[in-house]
Amino acid sequence: MASTARSQPPSAISPRRISIFPAQIWSALQGLLIPFLAVFTAILAGSVLILLNGRDPITAFEGLFQGALLEPRGLVDTFIKMTPLILSGLAIAFAFKSGLFNIGAQGQLIMGSVVAAWVGFAFDGLPPLIHIVLALLAALVVGGLWASIAGVLKAYADAHEVIITIMLNYIAAKFAEWLITAGSGGSRPGPLASPEAAQNAISRTPEILKSAELPILYTVPPRTSNTELNIGIFIAIIASVVVMFVLYRTTFGFQVRMVGHSPNAARYAGVNVKRVTVMTMFVSGCLAGLAGGVQTLGFFHNYQGNQNLGLGFDGITVAFLAGNNPIGINFSALLFAIMDVGKDRMALLANIPSKLVLVIQALILMFVAADQIIRRMYRLPKETTKAPRLKIGPRKEGAGR
Amino acid sequence: MIEIGLGVTLISIINFTIRHAIPITLGSMSGILSERSGIVNIGIEGLMLMSAFTGFMMNVALSKPGIDPNLQAAAVRFSISIAVALLTGGALGLLLAILSIQFKVNQIIGGTVINILALGLTGYFYDPEANVPIKPNRLPALIKNNPLPDPFDIELGSKTLHITLIHDLGELLLDKNLITVLTPILVFILGWALFHTTWGLRTRSVGENPRAADTLGINVYRTQYTNLFLSGMMAGLGGGFLTLAAVPVFEENMTAGRGFIALAVMIFGNWRPSRAFVGALFFGLANALQGNLQQLGIPQQLVSMLPYLLTIIVMAGFVGRVRPPAAEGQVYETE
Numbered sequence: 001m002a003s004t005a006r007s008q009p010p011s012a013i014s015p016r017r018i019s020i021f022p023a024q025i026w027s028a029l030q031g032l033l034i035p036f037l038a039v040f041t042a043i044l045a046g047s048v049l050i051l052l053n054g055r056d057p058i059t060a061f062e063g064l065f066q067g068a069l070l071e072p073r074g075l076v077d078t079f080i081k082m083t084p085l086i087l088s089g090l091a092i093a094f095a096f097k098s099g100l101f102n103i104g105a106q107g108q109l110i111m112g113s114v115v116a117a118w119v120g121f122a123f124d125g126l127p128p129l130i131h132i133v134l135a136l137l138a139a140l141v142v143g144g145l146w147a148s149i150a151g152v153l154k155a156y157a158d159a160h161e162v163i164i165t166i167m168l169n170y171i172a173a174k175f176a177e178w179l180i181t182a183g184s185g186g187s188r189p190g191p192l193a194s195p196e197a198a199q200n201a202i203s204r205t206p207e208i209l210k211s212a213e214l215p216i217l218y219t220v221p222p223r224t225s226n227t228e229l230n231i232g233i234f235i236a237i238i239a240s241v242v243v244m245f246v247l248y249r250t251t252f253g254f255q256v257r258m259v260g261h262s263p264n265a266a267r268y269a270g271v272n273v274k275r276v277t278v279m280t281m282f283v284s285g286c287l288a289g290l291a292g293g294v295q296t297l298g299f300f301h302n303y304q305g306n307q308n309l310g311l312g313f314d315g316i317t318v319a320f321l322a323g324n325n326p327i328g329i330n331f332s333a334l335l336f337a338i339m340d341v342g343k344d345r346m347a348l349l350a351n352i353p354s355k356l357v358l359v360i361q362a363l364i365l366m367f368v369a370a371d372q373i374i375r376r377m378y379r380l381p382k383e384t385t386k387a388p389r390l391k392i393g394p395r396k397e398g399a400g401r
Numbered sequence: 402m403i404e405i406g407l408g409v410t411l412i413s414i415i416n417f418t419i420r421h422a423i424p425i426t427l428g429s430m431s432g433i434l435s436e437r438s439g440i441v442n443i444g445i446e447g448l449m450l451m452s453a454f455t456g457f458m459m460n461v462a463l464s465k466p467g468i469d470p471n472l473q474a475a476a477v478r479f480s481i482s483i484a485v486a487l488l489t490g491g492a493l494g495l496l497l498a499i500l501s502i503q504f505k506v507n508q509i510i511g512g513t514v515i516n517i518l519a520l521g522l523t524g525y526f527y528d529p530e531a532n533v534p535i536k537p538n539r540l541p542a543l544i545k546n547n548p549l550p551d552p553f554d555i556e557l558g559s560k561t562l563h564i565t566l567i568h569d570l571g572e573l574l575l576d577k578n579l580i581t582v583l584t585p586i587l588v589f590i591l592g593w594a595l596f597h598t599t600w601g602l603r604t605r606s607v608g609e610n611p612r613a614a615d616t617l618g619i620n621v622y623r624t625q626y627t628n629l630f631l632s633g634m635m636a637g638l639g640g641g642f643l644t645l646a647a648v649p650v651f652e653e654n655m656t657a658g659r660g661f662i663a664l665a666v667m668i669f670g671n672w673r674p675s676r677a678f679v680g681a682l683f684f685g686l687a688n689a690l691q692g693n694l695q696q697l698g699i700p701q702q703l704v705s706m707l708p709y710l711l712t713i714i715v716m717a718g719f720v721g722r723v724r725p726p727a728a729e730g731q732v733y734e735t736e
Binding site: 103160163168178363 | 441443500514
């Protein structure tokens, strides 16, 4: 692919091809081309790093895909890892559509996980379906409310949502840590700490009740938590369809996108920009909170801190790789899950540190965001229609910028 | 006998506060340098982590047996290692500048790229086992032996005064390494330069209104590139402090959120170096007192929440309004 693109002089590309393909198909293909080339280039760069270590890149990437896709165990694990990535990617994409950068998916995810765990273990005697729905709903709402703090401060105090959500991430992490702490040095155990675990100085919540566990669809023997596929993956995929629908087929979604394109135009058209800002953050937080809830109810069955490490930040790359398209996020989440699951096999077979996938992920994000690098590298024509750029500074009320 | 002095506890609290505050201060200076010129820098964490790593690896490489003894002398070895840390930070700072200015990448994304990249690269190239045999020593104190008089007694009538104060002050002020001593000086220089030099005026005007700055003939992009390089070096020094001065080891993700506390401190200090320094010292103190507060029944987690909580409070404008540079986060495009 790279060589054919390279052999075309830049000026020869647009007129002839457009006459062959309908413009829409060509633009859709172009939309896929950049992410594809970004991933391809990042993998090439990763190969160079592997060669620097004196190892074989082919073996490494073979191991990566073998471990993640070609065995039932790996495949199930890939689907499990994919679930929260889809949801946190959706959270970031949704906020981004209205020009908000929800870098705090991490914190909302943590709040969602903790609450789901609490509802999961504290409410005894509920029928399974109701218990699950109740726990997921709690995770959703708490995640949404946590994000709304940033939305409200953005709308009414003009505070930078990026900074606020970063701070909320740390507050959520510390707060959850306090809730479940086993207690030491004279301090009491946290309110949600499991008494049995606390006796062994382990900080976690009690296990959730059986009635709150997400149903298992398929188990690969031998049974471990990594080989039980729960219904979470379908919750995530359905969520992506719902988000697509809300964004493109409802008035609220239209308002969200309108505010993203131009807050001033939206205001003149009678949209309550402040309210949309708060609502957008709430919905975004709901998706992140749901990610946490699904993690707790489907996979961990308790909350023990640090289990969501980095998920919120992975969501940024997942969303950007998909161009913030809700359906596309399913596929970019799949790619990230493959990397996450296959990295250990890769490390084992090629004898390289598994942290390589982080480098590749960072490069993917960089190349997708800086598509000009990719365009220049592969001699692609410059983008003709200019997509609206996200302004992250405080929105100027009424300023004509 | 009456003792006049600072006491062991107080000295250790103050030292802990300083040790904690130095990397955060340097990180916040890094943030001020870039944000004052209009570029949001949430990559401070990554800048610090990466330079902590390279500085440490250089120190390890120079401590290995078989290296020219001239290079192994502490002064030379640490100079080279600190220089490597500075240059690493500077280079990554330039990367952020190139991404934001040349490629017009969203600056939050640019910073996130740097954070993930640093985590990945340091994890990939750091081999814990390879470094076990060599444990380099730490950056030594500038004045090693406390030259101030030892504690002495004064007979005052029937009472004896045991004066340790002078000796204690020596312990507190003189037993410090180069980076610790340099940090307050850098804070002072930056604060002065930002508000009293041509460079500072240009930086601030680019951060507030790049169009007006451009009209007046200021090279907006060059100012931003220069500032991002300096910003990276500042964070590089902070990273160098962690692995060269604080502890002579490197661990994965050892910055552990310091870059983000630095960001908080920068905002808390309203983008002013001296106030950010005071903020860093305050948070350092809160951290130093964590143990004591825990005994009073205040959980340690809630104390470490404080910097983030206070940042939100000042950003929301409940107490003392802070104001970021007006053009922060927007790419300036020449017409």
